[in-house]
Amino acid sequence: MDIGKKYIPSEIETKWYKFWIDKELFKAKGEGNGKFSMVIPPPNITGKIHMGHALNISLQDIITRFNRMLGKDTLWLPGEDHAGIATQHVVEKFLMKSEGKRKEDYGRKEFLNKVWEWANEYREHIKKQIMAIGASVDWSMERFTLDEGLNKAVKKVFVELYNEGLIYKGKYIVNWCPSCGTVLSDEEVEHKDEKGSLYHIKYPIKDEDDYIIIATTRPETMLGDTAIAVHPSDERYKDYVGKVAILPLIGREITIIADKYVDPSFGTGALKVTPAHDPNDYLLGQRHNLETVQIMDEFAKINENGRKYAGMDRKTARKAVVEDLEKEGYLVKIEDLEHSVGHCYRCNTVVEPFLLDQWFVKMKPLAEKAIEAVEKSDVTFYPNRWKKVYLNWMNEIRDWCISRQLWWGHRIPVWYCDDCGHVNVSEEDIHICQKCGSENIRQDEDVLDTWFSSALWPFSTLGWPNETDELKKYYPTNLLVTGFDIIFFWVARMIVMGEKFMGDKPFSDVYIHQLVRDKHGRKMSKSLGNGIDPLEIIEKFGADPMRFTLAILAAQGRDIKLDPKTLESYSKFANKIWNATRFVLLNMDNFEKIDLTPEMLELEDKWMFSRLNKTIKIVTESLNKYEFNIAARELYDFFWNEYCDWYIEAVKNRLKSDENKVVAQNVLVRVLDSSLRLLHPFMPFLTEELWQNLPKINDEKYLITAKWPVYDKNFVFDKEEAEFEKIKAFIRGIRNVKADINIPQITKVEIAYKALDNDSWIVNNESLIKELAFVTNIIIVDKKPEKAATSYVDDTIEAYVKLGELIDINAEKERLNKKKEKLEKEFTKYDKKLNNPNFISRAPEEVIEEVKENHTLIKSQIKKLEKLIEELN
The missing domain is CATH 1.10.730.10 (Isoleucyl-tRNA Synthetase; Domain 1)
Known part of the structure; x- marks a missing residue:
């Protein structure tokens, strides 16, 4: 029987995956010794699988195959995410480049047909990559977050929450991406430290020869100021509260108010209040009934409220405003400042706080059971530290903005009547107003946040709202494997929706997998050029070695x-x-x-x-x-x-x-x-x-x-196991002596040993020792022979390799001493570094760790050499 001399992954991987599919071996059987079910975190159709995906899929497949072999009825349900913002952004760029057209040139229906064509093609790309990793998902159960079944589930959830008063529409400051042209949730905004400036500006006091100085990082937004705020206990400004200031460049009268929100230690301690362009100012404005003046449009350009600056983009407007402030004597000074700036997680554009009519979910009432589920360990996090992270966020949860200004996605199931003004909310498409019967109705233009459909994934994929056999058998699922970065985006919302609509948790365990970094501990990125493509790894080494590598490195x-x-x-x-x-x-x-x-x-x-x-x-x-x-x-x-x-x-x-x-x-x-x-x-x-x-x-x-x-x-067999371990140690000692003093392993040697107690384990296994250690003879002695090196010591035996004429003792001692001197120089170099405060404070953590490891390794090597030299003496 022969399988061939060489392991060639490419010759077996495609063959076996096809075989398993053809034999329907990934399919859930509906019977077994218990149940194991899990939904795949649906990958976005916009990108290639990266090493994080490869880790996620590999770990899920390990658990799935393990449970299948335990005899459980096993379902691992696959699918893909329509990725609203990302997909529309990519397709718009593609169409502009290939056909020179914007989405408006096609119209909504034709544009969506184009996106569907693109989506179906790229779904297949994603599937092939998942297959290449070896994922034993049940492809007969594959779902898509925008498929017909999920659309039905999404509409039902929206309508029920709306009817319960848990979904509402209202003006609110949102995170707006001027490039993508849509709202972002708080979690979709990436904050980066950037070098900026702090502008100190005089605001004259009405009818007085006095002024108050504010400090701002965004002088262009002053065009929308409607107040100045100071802290109530700030002695510097107690006489200013209640007075009226004149807004420079615009001339609008604004009131000076007191509010505990203001940080007296930042800037001048006086805060310009722009309710339409800052989330905290918006809340402050609500408390003090301030006017709201919006001075930018959805493209981050100044609108007509900005008067002479109308039409300028925010960057140009900033420059013009600062120049005019200086020209008219309002600019006091400009300081350098490093501060955190929010960027769109998709296109990296600076996010603009924007006042907009949006749809929201009231999260506080829905969060209660989701918090309880984790507190009572109905849902368990691995590692456990993520439990605290989850609970902290859930206890401070804010309402969820669920509308997105896109065409690609689940369209909001709301129709407005232009005759009577009634808001019609329905699971089915409607053509007449439910209140007055008018046909003059129009559907809301927006779509739902992609995470809204993803939040239903564990039960909508099993057929909900229909009471399917799959739903009864496999919900709740056993496990979710995902990354820490979407605990709030997705994990929390799935628990919320599962508790609300199924009356039960969506999964019992949540395993938060590791982040895959490069060998230096840096995050993999295009800019650093340190990314590793799993498909290239599979092509070079095979899927199995990659999977095993990721698993053995996946310490919780x-x-x-x-x-x-x-x-x-x-x-x-x-x-x-x-x-x-x-x-x-x-x-x-x-x-x-x-x-x-x-x-x-x-x-x-x-x-x-x-x-x-x-x-x-x-x-x-x-x-x-x-x-x-x-x-x-x-x-x-x-x-x-x-x-x-x-x-x-x-x-x-x-x-x-x-x-x-x-x-x-x-x-x-x-x-x-x-x-x-x-x-x-x-x-x-x-x-x-x-x-x-x-x-x-x-x-x-x-x-x-x-x-x-x-x-x-x-x-x-504990007794026999212990005996064989002693034989292994005995043989290993002989091999180590040979290796240390440059004797080839196949060179046969004579062994002497001094029996301090029972030596039956040597006598009974003499032939095995001779065979595995290349030993000619084993003799008993009263003391250590001359020209011998100790190879084994325990409570019962001391054993020695008789060197005899095998080596030149003096030449070997000279060689070992030279080797020791070289190692000592290396050790001194590492020792100096570790005792240098500058090195410890400035060197990257991974470099310090490497130096520590080398320091420890060389120290042990020197000790070993010292012992050998002593033996030879």
Whole structure:
């Protein structure tokens, strides 16, 4: 039996994915030993899968395949997000470049047809990328956040919330992107520190030869000022409260008011109040019944209220206003200032606070049950620290602006009657006014925030509002795997909507996955050019090594520093699995399946089964707690360091003997079978390919649906395991001595040992030691021989490698001393850096960590050399 000499991922990955699809092995069966369901965080159709997606999908697939092998009725539901702002933005740019037309040139209907064409094409791109990673999603259940079923769900939710008074329309300061032409939620605004200026401006007091100075970062907005505010306890301004100031350049009379919101320590302590262009000023204006003067349009250009500045964009207006203020003697000074500025998360345009009629959801009443669900641990966060983050935000939650000034999305199900003014809200499209019967009605032009439809994802995708079998079986889902950056966008809102419309949580567990950074700990970005494309990684190494790498680095609560060299390491691991399987298959001549009993087993067999069962236990427990890195590390150590490096080596001689090989063959196959099962969730393609070639020890057809290994206490042999571990340490000591003093491992040596107590474990396993350590003879001595190096010490034995004429002792001492001197110089260099306060305060964290690691490593190497030199003396 031979599988070929080389592991070539491209030859097996497409083959097996197609096979699993054709056999419908990803499909939920509707029956099983329990239930596991999960919805995929729908990726936006606008972009390529990045390493964060690859991590997210890999971890979800690991858990899905694990639960499927546990025999559960398993559903992992796939889908894509229509990504309202991003998709419309991309398609508008594409059409302008390719056809030279704006969306208005097409009209709403034709433009949406164009977007649908684009969306359907890019949905297929996204699907292919998800498939390449190996995601075992049930494609027969695929959904889209803008499909007909979700549209029905969205309308029902909107209408019910509206009828309960939980959705309302009103003027409010919103985050407006002048480039995208739509509202952004608070979470869609990215704040960046930028260098700016603080402008100090005189505001004259009416009928007095006096003035008050305000300080502002946005002088162009003063055109819309309707008050000046000071803190009530600010002694500097107590005599100014109630007086009237004259707005420079405009001449409008504005009142000086007192409000505790004002920070006396910022600027001059006097605040210009522009209710239409600042969210805090808007609230301040509400409290004091101030006039609201809007001075910008939706393109961030000054409107007619800005008088002579009308038509200027905000940047040009700022320059003109400052020049005029200086010319007329109102500008006192300009200071440099670094401050936080909000940008659109899509196009990076500076966001403009804008007063607009918008639709809102009242969140406070809806948040109560969603808070309770997490407080009572009906919904559990992994890692737990995200629970506090969630609760802090939910307890301070503000109303949610859900309307967007777009064409692509779920259109708001509201119709206005131009005859009687009635607002018609309906789940079905209507053509006459529900109140007066007029046909003179028009639908609201806006669409709903993309997150509104996404908030319904766990139940709308299962058929709600219809009472489907899928909804009954798979809601609530078991797990959500997502990133920390959308806890507020999405996780919180799903919990809110699940509690409201299903009367139950949408999922039991939320696993917040890590951020994938570059090897230096920097965020991956286009500007830094440090991004890693998962599709390129798959092409170079294969999907399985990439998945395993991401899993073994996925420690809860810690970002992943991804070094391409790490991917190479786990590509070698995949090769090791392939080669070990090939070795086993090539040694299966006349294989006969037998029922193994403990009495049949040799020491190394018992050790192997004991280690296997303990590995099964740790991996199973780790996956149940979403400790992916612990499970992956355990599998790596077990398969490479124990099965390959020790057990296979230990049974090679037995496989050459027709009389002794049958038990060894059966142990090899059974342990390999269990190992491939344990590895399957992490490395599905490789393991399925190899498992299909194993001698069959049961009637299971496919690894993907095979049973997960179960811990068997009858095949745990603690005593024998401990004995074999001593033999390993004994052999490792011999190998280390050879490595340290440049003796080739295959060079045969003589071993002497001094027995302080029971030495039966050496006597009984002498042939195994000789074979694995290349030893000619093992003798008992009363004391350490001359020209010997200590290789092993414990409470019962002291063992030595007899060097004899194998090396020139003096030459070896000279070599080791030179090596020690070189390491000491290296150590001094690192030691100086760590004791240099300038280095510690200025060097990047990752550089300091690297220096610390090298410092520790070299210190241990020096100690080891000192011990060796002492031995040779």
